[in-house]
Amino acid sequence: xxxxxxxxxxxxxxxxxxxxxxxxxxxxxxxxxxxxxxxxxxxxxxxxxxxxxxxxxxxxxxxxxxxxxxxxxxxxxxxxxxxxxxxxxxxxxxxxxxxxxxxxxxxxxxxxxxxxxxxxxxxxxxxxxxxxxxxxxxxxxx
Amino acid sequence: xxxxxxxxxxxxxxxxxxxxxxxxxxxxxxxxxxxxxxxxxxxxxxxxxxxxxxxxxxxxxxxxx
Numbered sequence: 061x062x063x064x065x066x067x068x069x070x071x072x073x074x075x076x077x078x079x080x081x082x083x084x085x086x087x088x089x090x091x092x093x094x095x096x097x098x099x100x101x102x103x104x105x106x107x108x109x110x111x112x113x114x115x116x117x118x119x120x121x122x123x124x125x126x127x128x129x130x131x132x133x134x135x136x137x138x139x140x141x142x143x144x145x146x147x148x149x150x151x152x153x154x155x156x157x158x159x160x161x162x163x164x165x166x167x168x169x170x171x172x173x174x175x176x177x178x179x180x181x182x183x184x185x186x187x188x189x190x191x192x193x194x195x196x197x198x199x200x201x202x
Numbered sequence: 203x204x205x206x207x208x209x210x211x212x213x214x215x216x217x218x219x220x221x222x223x224x225x226x227x228x229x230x231x232x233x234x235x236x237x238x239x240x241x242x243x244x245x246x247x248x249x250x251x252x253x254x255x256x257x258x259x260x261x262x263x264x265x266x267x
Contacts (some may be wrong), residue, residue, distance in 0.1 A: 062206070063205055063206060065203050065205075065206050065207070065208050065211065066205055066206070066207050066208060068208070070212055072212070072213045072217075073213040073214070073215050073216055073218075074216035074257070074258065075218070076244075082210045082211065082253075093250075093252060093253070093254065094211075094251075094253045095253070095254075095255075096213075096253065096255060109219055109256045111212040111224060111238075111239040111256055112239070112254075114239065114240050114241040115240060115243050115254060116240050149210065150206065150208060151208075166232070167256055167257075167258035167259065168256075168258065171229070173265075174209075192205075
């Protein structure tokens, strides 16, 4: 099992260093792409701006409409019925399923708990402007 | 157990001029932009390996997600 990975906060041209992580994500069309997103422990599952749906091969019939909540109130979410596959580029052998929620008006990919964090323990080190990704299989479950 | 340091790609360009659009990024630089992601993907100058990214309406200020 590979060891942990230290990732430095970065700006990504958006102003302000934040905990961004590139994931390689392959949707229904089978064309994998790198997508940068913010590590977000407040997201039950990963969230993508709705514009990613068509370029990953998802159309209306491939998405289930559900209601969710965000900081400013309720929001309509479209969840991928057939999951995508994702992996951290530094850990290509540790691919995992991801059923992202596509959200209108969402402007950042958010990597949440039910997929990325189920497979990687994430340690935020704000003072160092870094975070640590540890493959979950390498550590014992409580 | 050894600790590895990420060498993930960075984006070297200020994306604020593209606020509200989608951009295609290659080697840290903007290759193309469009308001619609499908239109962007189909542009001849965009490769399959480019990172496609929506640029928020505002890139400054505090983020609360």
